[in-house]
Amino acid sequence: MDVDDLRAGVLRTPWHLDAPMPWVDPRDVGDVAAARLLAADWTGRQVQGVHGPADLTWHEVAEVVSTATGHPVRAERISDDDLRAGLTAVGLTGRQVEAVVGMAAGLRDLEPADPRTVLTTTPTTLAAWAHEHLRPLLAA
Structure with missing residues (x-):
């Protein structure tokens, strides 16, 4: 994530803003x-599938992050070329950039192989993660 963009109130993504996807805490x-x-x-x-507690659209994610951090953000879809430019600007190599752009493109219409079940649903909400990790960054 780009903290500067979040501070400016924008959550940029190359994915469809209305397509729900699972959000999982890395822990x-x-x-x-x-x-x-x-x-x-x-x-x-x-x-083992891991799906997080809920599938959220990027609009829902922006709302959750706004509430959890106390800092309003909105979701904005960017092109693959904008993603490339952003990744290059932070110092990724050409191969790294293309790997991330390729992953993003491949995930746009991904259907999870494992369905959501009690076994694949993990507990930490995006709101809890954002409050713990993003709130301090945006407050600084």
Whole structure:
């Protein structure tokens, strides 16, 4: 995320603003991975979906971030070329930039392989994560 853009009140993304997607706290991903590794029956390779507690559109994300941080932001869709320019401006190499742009393009219409279930739904809300991590950054 670009903290300067958030301070300016804009949450920029190359994804469709009205398409819901899962939002997962990275710590929850780590907790799921650790639980899998520590399971007595773990062997070989296993796939585990992680979906966060809710699928949110970028408009909903902007509202959640605004409320959690006390700093109003709005969602704005950007082009792949704008994404490239932003990533280049922060120092990523050409290969890194293309990897991120390619990932973004590939995720635009992604249907999760694992459906949302009790097992794939992680607990931390975007609001809790934003309050803990973004609020201090935007207050500074």
